[in-house]
Amino acid sequence: MNLTIDGIPFDAPESWTILETARFLGLEIPTLCYHEGLSAWGGCRLCIVEIGTGDRTKLVTSCTYPVEEGLVVHTATKRVISARKMILELLISQCPTSKVLQDLAAKMGLNQVRFSPKWENCIYCGLCVRICEEQMMASAIGFANRGNELKIHTPFDKTSDECRRCGGCMYICPACTTRCEGTNPENVLCGRCENTLQPTCLEVYENNYHCWMGLKGECGTCVTENNK
Ligand code: SF4
Ligand code: SF4
Numbered sequence: 001m002n003l004t005i006d007g008i009p010f011d012a013p014e015s016w017t018i019l020e021t022a023r024f025l026g027l028e029i030p031t032l033c034y035h036e037g038l039s040a041w042g043g044c045r046l047c048i049v050e051i052g053t054g055d056r057t058k059l060v061t062s063c064t065y066p067v068e069e070g071l072v073v074h075t076a077t078k079r080v081i082s083a084r085k086m087i088l089e090l091l092i093s094q095c096p097t098s099k100v101l102q103d104l105a106a107k108m109g110l111n112q113v114r115f116s117p118k119w120e121n122c123i124y125c126g127l128c129v130r131i132c133e134e135q136m137m138a139s140a141i142g143f144a145n146r147g148n149e150l151k152i153h154t155p156f157d158k159t160s161d162e163c164r165r166c167g168g169c170m171y172i173c174p175a176c177t178t179r180c181e182g183t184n185p186e187n188v189l190c191g192r193c194e195n196t197l198q199p200t201c202l203e204v205y206e207n208n209y210h211c212w213m214g215l216k217g218e219c220g221t222c223v224t225e226n227n228k
C-alpha cells in the first residue's frame with residue numbers, strides 16, 4: 001500500500017496499521033492501550049493521527065487504522081498534539097499516581113492538568129483483560145457496568161477459578177506499575193523521572209536546526225510541538 005506519512009512516501013505491507021508503519025519509519029506516536037503482543041483495541045485514543053488533505057482531514061486511532069492506498073498521514077499536527085494532550089490530561093486526572101502516565105506527560109510536554117484529580121486505580125485501558133484472555137488463555141477478568149460504574153472485575157466479583165495467579169494483569173497494568181512518588185495533590189503533574197531528557201532540537205539550535213530526515217520542519221513534528 002503506497003501511502004505518505006509525514007511527507008515520506010512508503011510502500012507498507014497490506015496488513016500493517018498506521019502505527020506499525022510509523023514505528024517502522026522511526027516516527028514516534030505515543031500509545032497506552034496498545035501492546036505488540038495483544039490485539040489492538042483503540043480505547044485510549046492517545047495514538048491519534050490526522051489523515052487526509054486540505055479541509056477533508058480527520059483524526060483516527062493509528063493502532064487500529066489499516067494502511068490504505070494513497071493515504072496521507074500526519075502524525076504530529078497542531079490538532080493532533082492538542083487532542084493528545086487533552087486525552088492525557090483526562091487520564092492523569094483519573095490516576096495521577098501512574099508513573100506510565102507521568103512519564104508520557106513529560107515526554108509530550110504536558111504542563112498542566114485542568115481537571116480535578118480522582119485518584120482512581122484504573123484508567124480502563126483493557127490491557128489486563130486482553131493479556132488474560134489472549135496470552136494466559138484464562139479470561140478470568142473483564143469489564144463490567146458502564147459509565148461511572150465501569151470497572152474491571154471477576155465474574156460475580158468472586159475469586160475466579162479460571163485465574164492462574166500468573167500476575168500477567170498486574171505486570172501489564174499502567175496503573176499498577178511503580179507508583180509515582182513525586183505527585184503533588186495540588187498539581188498532579190510530576191515529570192521528575194523524565195526531567196533528564198535531552199532538550200529538543202529547537203531548544204538547542206533555535207531555528208537553524210537540521211532535521212535528521214532532511215525535511216527541515218516540513219514533517220511538523222518538532223516545529224508543531226515547540227510552537228505550542
Ligand atoms: S493473574 Fe489471573 S486474572 Fe491476572 S492475567 Fe493471570 S490468569 Fe488473568
Ligand atoms: S486494571 Fe490496569 S490494565 Fe486493567 S484496565 Fe485498569 S488500568 Fe488498564
Ligand code: FES
Pocket residue numbers: 030031032033034041042043044045046047048061062063064
Ligand atoms: S494506543 Fe491506540 S487507542 Fe490506545
